[in-house]
Amino acid sequence: MNSDKKPQSSDCFSLLKELSETPGVSGREEQIRARISEYLAPLVDELHTDTLGNLTGLRRGHNSSGKRVMLAAHMDEIGLIVTRLEKGFLRFAPVGGVDLGALPAQEVTVHGRSDLPGLIASRPPHVLSMEEREKPFAQADLFIDVGLAPDKLADQVSVGDFISIRRSADGLGKGHATGKAFDNRLSVVVLLQALRILQGRSHGWDVVSVVSVQEEIGLRGAKTATFHLAPDVGIALDVTYAEQPGASPDEALPMGSGPAIGLGPNMHPVLRQLLVNTAEREEIPYTNEVLPGNSGTDAWAMQVSQSGVPTALISVPIRNMHTPAETVALKDIDRSARLLAGTICVLPEDLSALALDDQA
Numbered sequence: 001m002n003s004d005k006k007p008q009s010s011d012c013f014s015l016l017k018e019l020s021e022t023p024g025v026s027g028r029e030e031q032i033r034a035r036i037s038e039y040l041a042p043l044v045d046e047l048h049t050d051t052l053g054n055l056t057g058l059r060r061g062h063n064s065s066g067k068r069v070m071l072a073a074h075m076d077e078i079g080l081i082v083t084r085l086e087k088g089f090l091r092f093a094p095v096g097g098v099d100l101g102a103l104p105a106q107e108v109t110v111h112g113r114s115d116l117p118g119l120i121a122s123r124p125p126h127v128l129s130m131e132e133r134e135k136p137f138a139q140a141d142l143f144i145d146v147g148l149a150p151d152k153l154a155d156q157v158s159v160g161d162f163i164s165i166r167r168s169a170d171g172l173g174k175g176h177a178t179g180k181a182f183d184n185r186l187s188v189v190v191l192l193q194a195l196r197i198l199q200g201r202s203h204g205w206d207v208v209s210v211v212s213v214q215e216e217i218g219l220r221g222a223k224t225a226t227f228h229l230a231p232d233v234g235i236a237l238d239v240t241y242a243e244q245p246g247a248s249p250d251e252a253l254p255m256g257s258g259p260a261i262g263l264g265p266n267m268h269p270v271l272r273q274l275l276v277n278t279a280e281r282e283e284i285p286y287t288n289e290v291l292p293g294n295s296g297t298d299a300w301a302m303q304v305s306q307s308g309v310p311t312a313l314i315s316v317p318i319r320n321m322h323t324p325a326e327t328v329a330l331k332d333i334d335r336s337a338r339l340l341a342g343t344i345c346v347l348p349e350d351l352s353a354l355a356l357d358d359q360a
Contacts, residue, residue: 012189012330013177015039016169019185023109023164025079026095026216029053032075036188036211043195044209050228053213054221059195061204067351068206069344070231070309072222072298073191073238074215077181078322080108080144080163088153090118090144092163096216100137102323107166110146112157117166118146167324175256175330182318182326184215186333187237190316193337194344203345205232212298222298226305232351233271234311235340236299240289242317242327253317256329258285259336262313266295266303270354271312278342284335289315310354314340 024032033055041047044057055075061067078096085091090110094100103120110116122141144163146153169179191209198207208229212221226234241247242255253260261275279286294300295313303311314336319327348354 012193012333013169013171015192016177016182016186016189016330016333017179019188020169020179020181021167023111024075024077024181025162025164026076026214028111028162029076029213032185033211033213036075039192040195040209040211043192043199050225052221052224054225055211056225056229057209059198059207059209061206062202063204065204065349066206067204067347068208068229068231069233069235069347070226070229070302071191071194071207071209071340072212072225072234072236072302073187073210074184074212074221074298075188076213076216076221077164077183077185078216079165082110082157082159082161082163084159085150085154085157086143088148088150090146090153090157092142092144093139095162097322099322100139100142102325103142104137106324108144108163109166110144110157110161110163112161114156116146116148116156118144118163121145165324172327176327177330178325178327180324180326182328183239183321184237186239186316186318186328189333190237190314190336190340193334194340197337197341198344201341201345203347204349205344205347207344215298219298219301222301223305226302226309230306231309233347233354234299234302234309235271235343236297236302236311236313237336237340238297238299238313238315239318239321240315241321242319244319253287253289255317255319255327256332257287258332259339260287260289260315260317262291262295262299262315263288264291264295265293266291266299267312268310268354270356271310274346275312275314275339275343278346279339282338282342284339284342286335286339289313
């Protein structure tokens with residue numbers, strides 16, 4: 001009998017919805033950091049924010065061994081930034097890997113002197129030539145309308161103001177949910193749920209939970225945090241591509257089949273095997289994610305900090321990544337949290353157990 005417990009979907013979705021809808025574009029994460037801090041503080045012994053903006057919580061192990069595992073889940077989301085005010089409208093540039101094709105007609109919030117609701121618009125199709133209609137949208141074709149006259153707009157918005165997508169998270173059928181910024185707010189939910197599980201279990205290692213910033217523009221938060229903390233082991237939490245029409249079967253993984261465990265040169269083979277063993281022991285469904293090079297996650301930054309950190313990666317498959325309609329199976333969040341907590345509880349007392357066998 002499979003012991004995979006029924007996920008607390010309502011609690012999971014409620015938290016995911018709250019974090020998803022809270023703004024936090026790379027470089028301006030203060031609102032989402034404050035919200036996450038409220039949930040993280042009761043689960044750790046110490047909590048602080050570093051110079052770059054990473055939120056770091058320390059949960060001490062039960063035997064005070066001094067060994068530390070760093071968990072990394074980034075809080076920032078892709079978004080936009082104002083580049084020019086043009087006759088009562090806003091021109092903008094992307095912050096992170098924004099899909100321009102998904103932007104037309106999207107509602108946004110412009111974070112000026114106060115938050116302003118706006119809409120991403122373009123020239124209507126009936127004024128376009130047939131040739132123009134067949135071309136994909138370019139950034140120059142798009143602008144933001146907040147409904148203000150030019151002089152009023154200039155009083156409220158400045159070049160350099162950040163813009164976030166405004167979208168509510170919603171439940172779908174069969175325990176699925178959709179919304180914006182699931183990359184990577186859902187991994188923050190994984191981290192928080194794992195810490196809640198650890199409240200009722202014994203773990204020898206100190207757990208340092210880093211909710212990192214500016215991942216979407218270069219893994220910056222994880223780079224600085226790992227260098228500062230110098231952990232003995234690192235586990236990154238992120239999302240990956242789920243199967244959907246048009247997705248390559250070589251890159252996409254089944255959604256609803258549990259967490260994906262990274263496999264490749266970015267991953268420490270002994271630590272990865274510990275994750276696999278934990279999943280099999282606790283009967284948690286999982287898939288393998290083959291990553292032949294750069295994983296594109298905080299694991300890439302963690303692995304090569306200082307003299308090197310044994311690193312692993314747990315990813316949750318989502319559809320429609322980097323769009324306002326990212327979609328996840330909620331049970332994969334629950335399973336990922338159980339896998340993470342279970343692995344932390346069996347980290348070896350002797351670090352030599354993680355040594356690579358040169359004779360292999």
